[in-house]
Amino acid sequence: MKLMNPSQKLTLEDAARKACQHAYAPYSNFPVGAAVLTNRGQIITGCNVENASLGLSCCAERVAVFNAVSQGQRQIVALAIYTPTETLTMPCGACRQVLQEFASEAVIISLCQGDQRLEVSLPDLLPKAFSVQRPLEGRS
Numbered sequence: 001m002k003l004m005n006p007s008q009k010l011t012l013e014d015a016a017r018k019a020c021q022h023a024y025a026p027y028s029n030f031p032v033g034a035a036v037l038t039n040r041g042q043i044i045t046g047c048n049v050e051n052a053s054l055g056l057s058c059c060a061e062r063v064a065v066f067n068a069v070s071q072g073q074r075q076i077v078a079l080a081i082y083t084p085t086e087t088l089t090m091p092c093g094a095c096r097q098v099l100q101e102f103a104s105e106a107v108i109i110s111l112c113q114g115d116q117r118l119e120v121s122l123p124d125l126l127p128k129a130f131s132v133q134r135p136l137e138g139r140s
């Protein structure tokens with residue numbers, strides 16, 4: 001896990017809270033905000049974006065990661081997720097695998113409206129993660 005300075009952490013958390021205000025969640029009524037901190041010190045946000053064809057909905061974490069990558073930032077050192085709930089929300093399985101690609105050693109901070117908060121590393125959330133290996137030659 002890379003170290004973040006305390007002011008970066010506060011800014012990241014604040015950005016996740018603010019991003020939640022942009023959530024488009026008319027079907028689940030479950031708004032989520034996320035913010036990532038890149039190795040260059042930039043903070044990039046995302047919110048969940050749902051669709052009438054429900055399977056097309058995208059989680060806040062993935063929107064934030066894809067936003068970062070689309071801005072040329074592929075190394076994420078921390079991610080904060082915020083839901084206006086009493087208890088914490090943790091990234092879903094699909095988001096954990098996407099985080100493995102660009103945030104494999106990141107600190108994941110979960111925040112809610114209640115007092116709870118949790119800080120874990122991605123390897124804690126996704127142990128023994130899948131990643132592509134080069135196949136052995138001569139075999140298929």
Ligand code: THU
Nearest residue numbers: 028030032048059060090091092
């Ligand atoms: N959601 C997220 O944005 N992040 C999570 O970690 C869990 C779920 C969204 C997807 C959907 O828009 C809504 O929350 C309800 O599942």
